[in-house]
Amino acid sequence: MSESSPNKQPDLTRHTLLEAAFAEIHRHGFQAASIKQILTDTGLSKGALYHHFPDKKTLGIAVVEERVRPVLAALMFEPLRDAPEPLTALREIIRAKARTTDALGVELGCPLNNLMQEMSPLDEDFRRHLGELFEEWVAAISDALRRGKLAGEVRGDVNVRESALFIVSALEGCVGMSKNLQSVKTFKSCLAQLAGFVESLRIAPA
Amino acid sequence: MSESSPNKQPDLTRHTLLEAAFAEIHRHGFQAASIKQILTDTGLSKGALYHHFPDKKTLGIAVVEERVRPVLAALMFEPLRDAPEPLTALREIIRAKARTTDALGVELGCPLNNLMQEMSPLDEDFRRHLGELFEEWVAAISDALRRGKLAGEVRGDVNVRESALFIVSALEGCVGMSKNLQSVKTFKSCLAQLAGFVESLRIAPA
């Protein structure tokens, strides 16, 4: 007790900032994201923000690591980790994505993809962090396909790494396309094609 | 004080501005593109630019219409127009893209895709112009697949529109992915997968 006036929950403040920064960046991109807007949204002040993050760039990278990564992991990596039928699991993830995406999701697109598109050519640090996350994603799918082969689910002639790369690329392409067309419907039909591609990797049932 | 003299080739000035604006936008995105930089690059003045374009946005849209569109048409639309074997032509376009793309092309990505990712959620006018161009692209491929069906080149059960959408989406996804990874090699292997998908639409040879 009698800890003086400062906030007792610095972690909460940090979390609040991260969340608002994520939303602002998601909406406007990193460069156009306004520090002032984040502050207004949170009701905090410059002092709070610059106490937790030395500058805007560090904040941005923290958003990637602490906000984007966990969500991606929960949605894309975990479900594949121990799936007994990895290929089927992958297909179901894609179908789930198609089902759960709504107008807002289509409007703003994938945060990871947005940031990569914008920042990769501009800043090496951003590129490294984003690239690592992307590689993890590809690796998760590669692993799934590899395990699928061992389980007799995936065709033996499939190039695991290249297929995984293509799947992620095509998925991001579908998100981007639907963002531009602002159409949930085309997003779903596009993902259906991707699910078809995934199925084409399966060993034909006797 | 002004020692200048009116240009006899205003169209050239306009073209010069468009070209420099394209390069600047391609490198930094539209919002971060600097008018001043464009002026420095071209050696022209504020007055010159303001004479040809009322504001930055109009300049940006002019870049889309007068600089991005023609290139895209030449590379992607024209070769499909009268091809006797449309599916093969499409596959060759993809392969050609893979061959001709170098480090710079990978570094900056596809101008159309970049602009769509950045501007579609922010500005309705941009979205409309970019969306139209995108739709033309999809239509060009749809037509090709349709003609391929009539020519007995494409399988009858192929959903023409959906396939075309997916092909363009995946292509843009591949470009974006390689931009992020800054890797020409992965770009090519990713396009190879796409070429494989295209081939999967072909009627199996007897």
Next chain:
Amino acid sequence: MSESSPNKQPDLTRHTLLEAAFAEIHRHGFQAASIKQILTDTGLSKGALYHHFPDKKTLGIAVVEERVRPVLAALMFEPLRDAPEPLTALREIIRAKARTTDALGVELGCPLNNLMQEMSPLDEDFRRHLGELFEEWVAAISDALRRGKLAGEVRGDVNVRESALFIVSALEGCVGMSKNLQSVKTFKSCLAQLAGFVESLRIAPA
């Protein structure tokens, strides 16, 4: 014949410019008046304007001399010139002003007054031209009062010059006040008071 392409009616062009400049200055003041807007309104180009007027300031002074002065003379000076009963004529001018002024007249105020308020402290040339016009006005009323004295219409103890100054000042004050309040009604009641003041200069009827 065969006079080549230039406009056959340069005076018309000049007049057109003067008229548009008057309107633009009336609406926004001299400094905020936009050359470009005048050009847009007239459909003419920079070349035309700068052929007839060396710069914006000269244009502004020409508006005063060639557009404001004649109107003021017709409305305020002429009716007093040869009036047999000058004081009554003056009162009638004020009443006529009250009758004929509508919402638009109240909205923008008196062009002469507006320009004097804005430009007198800023530019000596403007001040001189506007001051001369103002003095003419005062002189016209002074003359009327003087002639009214000789005709036994105006009291002998009236300070002719001071009264004239006050009448013009109060008139401009009424215009300005009503412009601010955007009220035609108060303009009229204010002018009624002024008419009352003018009447107070009359010799009391026996």
Next chain:
Amino acid sequence: MSESSPNKQPDLTRHTLLEAAFAEIHRHGFQAASIKQILTDTGLSKGALYHHFPDKKTLGIAVVEERVRPVLAALMFEPLRDAPEPLTALREIIRAKARTTDALGVELGCPLNNLMQEMSPLDEDFRRHLGELFEEWVAAISDALRRGKLAGEVRGDVNVRESALFIVSALEGCVGMSKNLQSVKTFKSCLAQLAGFVESLRIAPA
């Protein structure tokens, strides 16, 4: 890089800005008032100003409310408030105004009147704030005249509201006129006429 230190007296900074803005606006009008000049005059920075006022317009209105209004109240409203002989007090205010006005006062005119002339037709917010202040002034004089009637100082047939309107209008007209002619002398003789008008409202002494 910044070697600055936060001010301990933010109110002083705000006051300084307001004062400099008042002077700049008084001299050049609102639209032509230069933010940069205000900053130079005060030795403050863009950031300081932007911290206290969101934009130029807000600054301008704050000048009206916090700088113009109090002065006007002290000079024009207060002396009338509890005066036992309101009409005499009003006359004395006018005479005092004539005595205390010097070349500078004549050169720049009345801040309230200047702003009303310039901004009323251009901006509704300005018009509202300025109009309210103006109405307060008219109300102060109306009250005085009304109380004068009760005290047997003012004639019973005087239209209180209209007379008050006219007095303020004529006063502003006199200020404007003298500003244009840059003449202190004519200002005083003009005010003398106004004082005469005020006296004409008095009940003739038995």
Next chain:
DNA sequence: ACCAACGGGACAGCCCGTTCCT
């Protein structure tokens, strides 16, 4: 007499980061 093209400067708005204080 009139025009398109262009020069160059100024302005308000906005932004990110820093410093002192509590």
Next chain:
DNA sequence: AGGAACGGGCTGTCCCGTTGGT
């Protein structure tokens, strides 16, 4: 830990005037 005050720079817009041509 958090807040208010402030620095200083940059951007797009816009504007007035000039020049070679027709």
